[in-house]
Amino acid sequence: MNQKSLELLPGTLDTLILKALQRGPLHGYAIMQTIRAHSNEVLSVGESTLYPALQRLLLNGWVKAEWGASENNRRARFYTLTTAGRKRLTAERADLETMITAIRQVLETA
Amino acid sequence: MPKFFRRLDYFFHRDEIDAGLAEEMEFHRAMLAREFEGDRTAAARAWGNATLAREDARAVWLGPWLESFWRDFTYALRGLWRERGFTAVALSALAIAIGLNTALFTVFNAVALRPWPVAEPSRVVNVMRVLRNGPLAGEGEGFGVAEWRYLTAHSKSFSGLFLTRNGEPVRAAAGPMRLTWVTGNFFSVLGIEMVRGRGFLPEEDQPLAPLGVAVLSYDSWQNRFGGDPNIVGKSIRLDEIPFTVVGIAAPDFAGTNPERTDLWAPFSARRVLRPDDADVLPFLTDEHHCCSQMAGRLAPGYTGRQAAAEIQTLSAHLHTDKTLDNAAVVTAGTALLAALGPQNKSKVVPILAAMFVAITLVLLLACANVGNLLLARAAARRQEIAVRLSLGGSRARLVRQLLVESLTLACAAAVLGLLIAWKLPSAIVALMIPENGIAMTADWRVCAYTAGMAVIACLGFGLAPALQATRLRISGALQRDASLRFSRLPLRSVLLAAQVAISVVLLAGAGLLVRGLQHVQHQDPGFRIDTITVATLELPAAAYSGKLAEIFTGQLQSALAETQGLPPAGIAGDPPMGHSRSWTTMRLTGTPEGSERMVQIHQVSGGYFDVLGIQLLAGRNFTPADTGRRVVLINETCARRFFGARNPVGSTIESNANTWEVIGLVQDAYTTDLSVINPTIYWPVNGRFGVPLVLGRDFNPAARERLSAIVRSLESKARVSYAPLAENFRSLLEPARYAAAISGALGLLALILAGVGMSGVFAYMVRQRTREIGLRMALGAQPAQVVRLVLASHLHALAWGLAAGLAGAFAATRLLRSMMNGISPFDPAAYVAVFLLLIAAAAAASAVPARRAARVDPLTALRWE
Numbered sequence: 014m015n016q017k018s019l020e021l022l023p024g025t026l027d028t029l030i031l032k033a034l035q036r037g038p039l040h041g042y043a044i045m046q047t048i049r050a051h052s053n054e055v056l057s058v059g060e061s062t063l064y065p066a067l068q069r070l071l072l073n074g075w076v077k078a079e080w081g082a083s084e085n086n087r088r089a090r091f092y093t094l095t096t097a098g099r100k101r102l103t104a105e106r107a108d109l110e111t112m113i114t115a116i117r118q119v120l121e122t123a
Numbered sequence: 124m125p126k127f128f129r130r131l132d133y134f135f136h137r138d139e140i141d142a143g144l145a146e147e148m149e150f151h152r153a154m155l156a157r158e159f160e161g162d163r164t165a166a167a168r169a170w171g172n173a174t175l176a177r178e179d180a181r182a183v184w185l186g187p188w189l190e191s192f193w194r195d196f197t198y199a200l201r202g203l204w205r206e207r208g209f210t211a212v213a214l215s216a217l218a219i220a221i222g223l224n225t226a227l228f229t230v231f232n233a234v235a236l237r238p239w240p241v242a243e244p245s246r247v248v249n250v251m252r253v254l255r256n257g258p259l260a261g262e263g264e265g266f267g268v269a270e271w272r273y274l275t276a277h278s279k280s281f282s283g284l285f286l287t288r289n290g291e292p293v294r295a296a297a298g299p300m301r302l303t304w305v306t307g308n309f310f311s312v313l314g315i316e317m318v319r320g321r322g323f324l325p326e327e328d329q330p331l332a333p334l335g336v337a338v339l340s341y342d343s344w345q346n347r348f349g350g351d352p353n354i355v356g357k358s359i360r361l362d363e364i365p366f367t368v369v370g371i372a373a374p375d376f377a378g379t380n381p382e383r384t385d386l387w388a389p390f391s392a393r394r395v396l397r398p399d400d401a402d403v404l405p406f407l408t409d410e411h412h413c414c415s416q417m418a419g420r421l422a423p424g425y426t427g428r429q430a431a432a433e434i435q436t437l438s439a440h441l442h443t444d445k446t447l448d449n450a451a452v453v454t455a456g457t458a459l460l461a462a463l464g465p466q467n468k469s470k471v472v473p474i475l476a477a478m479f480v481a482i483t484l485v486l487l488l489a490c491a492n493v494g495n496l497l498l499a500r501a502a503a504r505r506q507e508i509a510v511r512l513s514l515g516g517s518r519a520r521l522v523r524q525l526l527v528e529s530l531t532l533a534c535a536a537a538v539l540g541l542l543i544a545w546k547l548p549s550a551i552v553a554l555m556i557p558e559n560g561i562a563m564t565a566d567w568r569v570c571a572y573t574a575g576m577a578v579i580a581c582l583g584f585g586l587a588p589a590l591q592a593t594r595l596r597i598s599g600a601l602q603r604d605a606s607l608r609f610s611r612l613p614l615r616s617v618l619l620a621a622q623v624a625i626s627v628v629l630l631a632g633a634g635l636l637v638r639g640l641q642h643v644q645h646q647d648p649g650f651r652i653d654t655i656t657v658a659t660l661e662l663p664a665a666a667y668s669g670k671l672a673e674i675f676t677g678q679l680q681s682a683l684a685e686t687q688g689l690p691p692a693g694i695a696g697d698p699p700m701g702h703s704r705s706w707t708t709m710r711l712t713g714t715p716e717g718s719e720r721m722v723q724i725h726q727v728s729g730g731y732f733d734v735l736g737i738q739l740l741a742g743r744n745f746t747p748a749d750t751g752r753r754v755v756l757i758n759e760t761c762a763r764r765f766f767g768a769r770n771p772v773g774s775t776i777e778s779n780a781n782t783w784e785v786i787g788l789v790q791d792a793y794t795t796d797l798s799v800i801n802p803t804i805y806w807p808v809n810g811r812f813g814v815p816l817v818l819g820r821d822f823n824p825a826a827r828e829r830l831s832a833i834v835r836s837l838e839s840k841a842r843v844s845y846a847p848l849a850e851n852f853r854s855l856l857e858p859a860r861y862a863a864a865i866s867g868a869l870g871l872l873a874l875i876l877a878g879v880g881m882s883g884v885f886a887y888m889v890r891q892r893t894r895e896i897g898l899r900m901a902l903g904a905q906p907a908q909v910v911r912l913v914l915a916s917h918l919h920a921l922a923w924g925l926a927a928g929l930a931g932a933f934a935a936t937r938l939l940r941s942m943m944n945g946i947s948p949f950d951p952a953a954y955v956a957v958f959l960l961l962i963a964a965a966a967a968a969s970a971v972p973a974r975r976a977a978r979v980d981p982l983t984a985l986r987w988e
Contacts, residue, residue, distance in 0.1 A: 040147075041147055041148075041150075042150065042151045042155070045151075059176075060148065060151060061172065061175060061179060064144065064148060064177070064179070064180035065176075065179040065180045065182070065183050067180070068181070068183035068184060069183050071129070072126060072129055072130070072133075072183060072184060073126065074125055074126070074129065080143075083150070087150055088146065088150070089147065090143065090146075090147045090150075
């Protein structure tokens with residue numbers, strides 16, 4: 014296990030969560046796992062940032078939450094993308110990509 | 124907005140949601156632990172501070188919102204403090220309006236909403252018998268003591284039933300006291316707590332073994348007996364008869380009647396108080412005596428409707444003679460208004476409605492006023508607002524901030540208003556209804572109402588200005604001078620017109636009430652008032668009830684007739700324009716039963732008509748020999764209603780289960796009411812209903828002395844007191860006078876508010892158009908023309924307001940007429956006065972701003988930006 018993981022850039026967590034949910038409902042722990050796995054264990058999402066972020070998404074109506082049974086048959090809360098959330102993801106994703114391209118250009122030119 | 128509702132949803136379900144969050148995070152931790160396969164330290168490190176994480180997650184919902192609300196609030200406070208002048212005017216206008224509203228609601232609450240202050244008040248109901256048809260249809264009738272005993276023994280739907288009855292005032296060492304008779308279970312059924320001692324015991328209310336016991340009200344214990352801590356067990360004298368005090372009721376329990384009660388005694392104790400009155404025992408034991416108020420506590424599982432049906436059935440069992448088939452038993456709540464019965468309710472409701480309308484108008488006026496001030500203020504702040512909008516502040520956010528400011532203002536006003544409403548209602552009601560026992564305290568309903576008022580007021584005066592202020596186009600407003608084109612929408616004019624209209628309605632209402640009062644005061648009552656003296660005789664009540672009072676009355680009548688040289692004097696059961704009215708039913712002999720109609724009765728001697736100057740039109744007057752005979756005199760209205768154009772003298776009528784001969788016809792006179800003359804029959808006075816009083820004309824001190832001597836010669840312990848009849852007349856007009864005074868005060872308040880509002884509008888207008896005014900002056904306009912310009916700018920608003928107000932006032936007179944006779948909706952004097960007052964107010968309000976406008980220096984004005 015890679016113990017040396019990076020903290021996320023501020024403002025990107027919400028987008029990553031929305032992206033993680035794009036394929037289907039997940040519970041909090043699975044969201045964390047997904048982001049870690051898809052980033053080759055580079056991006057680590059602390060629980061102290063994950064749950065506030067999820068509340069923020071709920072408050073904005075981008076995700077909704079339902080209780081269900083986890084793979085080991087425990088009660089877990091599954092988050093689903095809403096239509097508003099899907100729109101939000103598209104918009105955020107475009108912004109983020111523009112931003113990353115721009116940052117890379119700046120770094121490479123310098 | 125959906126965000127707001129999600130926040131609200133969180134707020135109401137936060138325990139549930141927080142528990143879910145905790146469980147979710149617990150699950151997460153368990154999964155982590157599995158991943159680290161028991162390496163607890165690593166798992167804990169991966170987890171971090173669990174509590175902190177949960178707190179952070181929870182704070183997302185309300186934290187920032189509360190924080191920004193708090194920021195808005197402190198910002199609002201700073202802003203209000205900075206503009207103290209504005210704040211003082213707005214705050215006082217709102218506080219007065221909210222205070223008056225709250226005061227009226229306190230009265231309404233006490234009269235219509237609040238049940239008796241007893242244990243579990245929702246289970247306690249009044250039980251009434253309402254007559255279905257006949258001349259008394261709709262009137263409530265009470266129950267008899269014997270009937271109550273039967274109902275108590277057989278009823279299953281009540282866990283306890285009791286009776287109450289207003290007693291006559293009794294004399295005590297500390298002055299007259301008001302007594303209420305109650306059945307022995309009164310305090311235990313209601314669950315009244317006792318400050319000292321206890322309530323009555325069932326064995327203290329036995330008709331055959333009566334005991335002289337009493338429970339004092341807290342107020343009378345404090346005020347009449349100096350709060351004597353050892354009073355329980357002591358003996359007090361009521362009409363010279365010793366009664367033992369067994370308890371003192373809780374301070375908040377003022378009794379179950381609208382009248383004040385000083386003490387309670389068991390029904391049976393009436394035999395102790397009136398030992399010589401042979402009617403008391405039958406009153407307590409005969410099933411045909413009636414008319415005490417019954418109430419009870421419903422047994423668990425029973426509804427009021429079921430209970431009423433049960434009482435109806437039981438009552439039919441008891442009264443096998445079917446005399447009560449005409450009556451329906453109903454139950455009603457114990458709020459004063461519900462217990463009054465439909466007849467009285469219809470009298471009280473329009474008065475309350477009129478006052479609510481008036482006071483709501485004052486609140487609207489204050490809101491319009493403050494709204495206008497806020498508009499002016501928003502205009503002054505439009506640059507600040509424009510800057511914030513252009514820097515990306517959202518409009519919703521700005522509107523919210525402005526509304527928080529309004530809400531802060533409204534809440535402060537509500538607190539001040541509650542202070543105003545703390546003592547005001549009880550003071551006013553005490554003036555209008557003396558000797559009342561209505562508790563006027565601010566309870567949770569009053570506070571909730573005031574809070575609601577504050578929110579409504581806040582939206583009323585704050586929302587429109589906030590919306591308008593944030594609507595401006597940024598590009599325009601940022602240039603300093605884009606002079607106000609943005610507020611072409613005439614909100615300001617509408618508000619101004621509304622203010623004028625509202626104050627016209629209130630002023631016109633006050634004016635019409637005053638005019639009506641004048642009319643009543645100067646109308647001819649149909650009898651002499653100024654020269655008449657009322658002599659009240661006070662005899663030892665125990666000795667003079669029943670038969671003895673009759674004998675005394677006969678002796679007094681003969682003594683007055685025999686005395687030489689005494690100015691004219693007459694005897695009557697009750698004084699003209701007193702507060703008591705007696706009614707009975709009558710029909711002509713020979714007409715079918717059931718055709719009875721209501722008539723008023725007075726008991727008088729022949730001298731009554733001579734003294735008051737009421738003319739005998741036909742037949743003969745009463746003589747002392749008529750006492751005890753079945754003869755009556757009738758007034759003109761009665762003759763018209765029953766006899767038409769025929770001469771009534773010599774005919775017979777059926778009344779009170781007897782046949783009476785009409786021996787004479789007398790002139791109509793407003794002897795009981797100033798607005799209406801009821802059909803009236805006069806009986807020869809006999810003293811059966813209590814000791815009568817003497818009316819004398821031109822009674823100088825010598826004549827008074829002689830009358831007192833005559834009375835004392837008949838009963839040495841008697842006391843006689845004299846008062847002019849004009850006092851009765853005044854007291855009869857008292858409610859109308861207070862109504863006029865209150866509405867006058869409201870009208871004046873409205874005028875002042877409208878004046879302040881108008882002057883604000885004019886001042887603002889002058890400030891807005893300074894440059895234009897300067898230009899005109901530079902081009903040679905005269906100051907007078909400038910003043911005219913200022914006035915003309917809002918002339919259409921004033922005219923519209925005046926027109927709408929007059930129309931409203933005209934409609935309002937309908938309501939007022941139901942309260943007071945003599946009010947005419949076409950009273951030109953009242954309208955002209957209102958019109959002139961408003962014009963004067965408008966002129967005064969425009970004076971200062973107009974003068975400022977006229978003094979504008981053209982050069983300064985042209986440089987003005």
